[in-house]
Amino acid sequence: MWWKWGPAQAINAGDCLYSMSRLMILEENKLNDQTKINLLQKFDLLSNNMFKGKFLELKNAEDYKINLSDVINTNTLREITVFQYIAELFNKTPKNLNLISMFKNIGDLYVLKNHLKGFNRLSDSLNINQTFSQLENEILNKKKIFPISYLFDEYKDSLEHQKKLGTIYMKRMIEFEDMKYLNELFYSSKSSDLYERENLKNCQKK
Numbered sequence: 001m002w003w004k005w006g007p008a009q010a011i012n013a014g015d016c017l018y019s020m021s022r023l024m025i026l027e028e029n030k031l032n033d034q035t036k037i038n039l040l041q042k043f044d045l046l047s048n049n050m051f052k053g054k055f056l057e058l059k060n061a062e063d064y065k066i067n068l069s070d071v072i073n074t075n076t077l078r079e080i081t082v083f084q085y086i087a088e089l090f091n092k093t094p095k096n097l098n099l100i101s102m103f104k105n106i107g108d109l110y111v112l113k114n115h116l117k118g119f120n121r122l123s124d125s126l127n128i129n130q131t132f133s134q135l136e137n138e139i140l141n142k143k144k145i146f147p148i149s150y151l152f153d154e155y156k157d158s159l160e161h162q163k164k165l166g167t168i169y170m171k172r173m174i175e176f177e178d179m180k181y182l183n184e185l186f187y188s189s190k191s192s193d194l195y196e197r198e199n200l201k202n203c204q205k206k
Contacts (some may be wrong), residue, residue: 068152
C-alpha cells in the first residue's frame with residue numbers, strides 16, 4: 001500500500017507546505033504589496049533551485065559515473081541557495097555580506113564533514129541490522145556524496161577504476177563490501193588529501 005499511496009502523499013504534503021509558505025507572505029499585514037511581490041519572486045526562485053537540486057541528486061544517483069563539478073553544483077542549489085535567499089532579505093552592507101559569506105563557508109564545511117562521517121561509518125560497521133541515518137541510507141541508495149565524487153574525479157582517466165566504480169554504481173543498491181572497497185580506495189589515493197585540504201580551506205575562511 002505504501003508504494004501505491006506513500007509517494008503521492010509526500011508530493012501532496014510538499015505542495016501544501018509550499019502553498020502555505022506563499023500564503024504566509026501574502027497575508028503579512030506589515031508588508032506593502034511591492035515587498036510581498038519581491039519576496040514571492042525570491043521565494044519561488046529559492047524553491048525552484050532546491051527542487052532542481054533534488055532532481056539532479058536523484059539523477060546523479062542513477063548514473064554509473066559522475067563529475068565532481070556536477071555534485072558541487074547540486075549541493076549549491078540545495079544548500080547554498082538558502083543562504084543567498086536570506087542575504088537578499090537584508091541590506092547589502094559589507095557587514096551583512098561578510099556574515100552571509102561566513103555562513104556559506106560553515107555550510108560547505110558541514111556538508112564535507114557530514115559526508116565523510118557517513119562514508120566512514122558505513123565502511124566500519126558492516127552490520128545489516130544496524131540503524132542507519134538518513135544520509136547513510138541515501139549513500140547505500142547510490143547518492144554521490146563528496147568522497148565518492150572525489151574518487152570518480154581522480155580516476156576519470158583510469159579505465160580499470162572507471163570499470164570497477166561503474167560496476168558498483170550500476171547495482172540497485174550499494175553492498176557493504178562495496179563500501180569497504182570504496183573507503184580503502186579513498187584513503188589510499190590522493191582524494192583523501194584533496195578532501196582534507198578542502199576542509200582546511202573552509203575552516204580558514206570561517
